[in-house]
Amino acid sequence: xxxxxxxxxxxxxxxxxxxxxxxxxxxxxxxxxxxxxxxxxxxxxxxxxxxxxxxxxxxxxxxxxxxxxxxxxxxxxxxxxxxxxxxxxxxxxxxxxxxxxxxxxxxxxxxx
Amino acid sequence: xxxxxxxxxxxxxxxxxxxxxxxxxxxxxxxxxxxxxxxxxxxxxxxxxxxxxxxxxxxxxxxxxxxxxxxxxxxxxxxxxxxxxxxxxxxxxxxxxxxxxxxxxxxxxxxx
Numbered sequence: 001x002x003x004x005x006x007x008x009x010x011x012x013x014x015x016x017x018x019x020x021x022x023x024x025x026x027x028x029x030x031x032x033x034x035x036x037x038x039x040x041x042x043x044x045x046x047x048x049x050x051x052x053x054x055x056x057x058x059x060x061x062x063x064x065x066x067x068x069x070x071x072x073x074x075x076x077x078x079x080x081x082x083x084x085x086x087x088x089x090x091x092x093x094x095x096x097x098x099x100x101x102x103x104x105x106x107x108x109x110x111x112x
Numbered sequence: 113x114x115x116x117x118x119x120x121x122x123x124x125x126x127x128x129x130x131x132x133x134x135x136x137x138x139x140x141x142x143x144x145x146x147x148x149x150x151x152x153x154x155x156x157x158x159x160x161x162x163x164x165x166x167x168x169x170x171x172x173x174x175x176x177x178x179x180x181x182x183x184x185x186x187x188x189x190x191x192x193x194x195x196x197x198x199x200x201x202x203x204x205x206x207x208x209x210x211x212x213x214x215x216x217x218x219x220x221x222x223x224x
Contacts, residue, residue, distance in 0.1 A: 004155070031210065042116065042214035043156075043199075050210060058210075090155050097209040098144045098163070101201075103155035 002026050004104035006091050012110045013081045021076040021107050023091030031094050032074035033101060034058075034066060036087040043090065049074055081111045114139045116202050118215035125190055125222050133185040133198055133218045141205030145183050147176050148199040150217070156199055159185075190222045 004025045013019060025032065030051050035043040045058030049068040063085060065077045074093075078085060088108050092101035115138045125131055137145070144163050148156035160169040162178040169176045173194065175186040185198055197217040204211060 033210070040216060042216050043201075043212075044214075045210075045212070048210045056210070092155075098161075098203065100144075100146045100158045100161050101212065102158060103148075105153070105155045 004091055004093055004102055006089075006104035006107050008107060009105070010108045012112065013078075014112055015081060015083060017081050017111075018077065018079050019081065020078075021089055021091075021109075022073070023075065023104060024073045025091075025093040025102075026072065027093060027095070027102065028071070029093035029095045029102070030071070032068065033092040033094075034064075034074070034076045035090045035092065036060065037090060037106070038087050046076065046089075083111050085109065086111045114202070114204050114207070114213050116200060116213045116215040118198075118200050118218050120218060121216070122219040123221070125187075125220070127191055127222055127224050128189045130186070130188045130190070132187070133220070134182060135185070135200030135202075135215055136182040137200075137202045137213075138181075139202055139204040139206075139213070143203040143205045143209070145178055146201040146203070146212070147183070147185055148201065150197045150199055159198075187220070190220075192222045192224050195220055195222045 007022045033048045034046040047066040049055045052071045092103045094101045117136045147159040150156045160176040199217045200215045201212045
């Protein structure tokens with residue numbers, strides 16, 4: 001019962017460094033999402049992939065890129081990390097239009 | 113503008129003291145409303161989906177209800193293990209099916 005798996009769980013970067021956050025789901029879901037969660041704010045959508053082979057910007061896409069590698073995997077890349085990107089990042093997936101999203105346990109990212 | 117507001121921000125209850133959490137929403141049509149539980153250091157865990165006014169869902173000590181402008185999460189005779197942050201999310205009808213608007217959550221603490 002793995003569900004949505006995110007790696008790494010924690011990461012500390014220096015300003016300007018790059019890194020890729022990995023996400024994989026084993027529920028055969030079509031849609032996958034990347035959110036960030038900051039204190040006092042609701043989850044905000046960074047990018048999403050409605051189906052394999054497609055990706056689209058969400059509410060806060062600047063400074064990020066994504067790749068839908070296959071149906072299972074959806075990665076988030078920070079090309080040049082900035083302190084404003086310090087956050088907790090969650091990956092989610094869902095199966096159909098009006099269905100709930102299922103979340104991973106997050107990656108806690110600090111950028112110094 | 114589509115908006116979701118949760119209240120109260122924080123709530124402390126004695127074990128066995130029933131209460132309700134509120135999720136008010138302003139959207140141009142509702143595709144679905146979702147309740148999640150989030151424990152510290154974990155991702156949101158799906159609880160309930162509600163689709164239309166008058167609908168109710170129940171699970172153990174939790175019961176979710178929906179009107180045209182708000183949803184309530186009723187907690188009956190809570191236990192310390194019910195302590196968590198409860199998130200509400202709304203999927204507007206007129207936006208793409210990717211869009212979910214999250215509230216900032218209610219932090220619930222149940223004291224033994």
